[in-house]
Amino acid sequence: MFAKATKADLRRTALARRMALDSGEVARRSDKLRENLFRQFPVDAWQWLHLFLPLAKRNEPDTWGFISWVWSEALPLRLAAPVVQPDGISLKHYELTPDGQNTLNRWGITEPVPHPVTAPEVFPVLLDAVLVPLLAVDRTGQRVGYGGGFYDRFLAQCRPGTQFIGLNLLNEPPVRRIADVLPTDVPLTAYITPGRVWRF
Known part of the structure; x- marks a missing residue:
């Protein structure tokens, strides 16, 4: 991977x-x-974990396995x-x-169908940890996504201390620096590949 490069x-x-x-x-x-x-983070201490539902056509990490694990083990994690x-x-x-029920949005991404009982709204300040989709990350925790800014706007709403x-499915270490980081970009606190965990 590049030592320093643009997001594009x-x-x-x-x-x-x-x-x-x-x-x-x-x-x-x-x-x-x-x-x-589940081995390297204090999941047992969390009350709320936010995760993205995978876009299969882009080979995103299959987080349904994470969900099934939580439910099959009857973990108190929501x-x-x-x-x-x-x-x-x-x-x-x-x-x-x-x-709860799920539906596909216009981009083909699975989303929960809002419902007051089976899928109530969850406010960002409640979250203990957020699993964030990405394509690359640098040594300061700045990430490259698809470029829409959805997650940066969302993460800025979370409380201090949220992880x-x-x-990343690729076993790629962080690059030295992303050249075009914006002031509104929110850095990660950690980065997981299949082979290793980095903390920032």
Whole structure:
């Protein structure tokens, strides 16, 4: 990977490498990400974990394995996921429960269907940790996503001390520096690959 590059360079290269993974490799590496999260972070102390639901056509980490693990082990951890709002630039967040319903949005991303009982709204200040999608990260925890700014706006609403944990299927170390970080970009506190965890 690059020592220093723009977000566009990093995005293009990382997405191509990730898209080259077959479905079996995506599943295997997603399991490793889950294992690293539950072994190396104080999940038992968290009340709320926010996670993204994977966009399969872009080979995103399969977080359904994380969800199934929490529910099958009957962990006291509660889960939340984002829903893109009609303005197309902001997110609201709703609880994921075994009884809740999901739907596909216009981008093909699975979202919980809001419901006062099975999927109530969850406010960012409640969250203990957020699993963040990304394509690359640098040594200060700055990340490269798809460029929409959804997560930076969302993470800025969380309370101080919330852990922002990036997930990457590629076993890529942080690059030295992302050249075009913006003042509104929110850095991660940790970064997980199938082979290692970095903390910032």
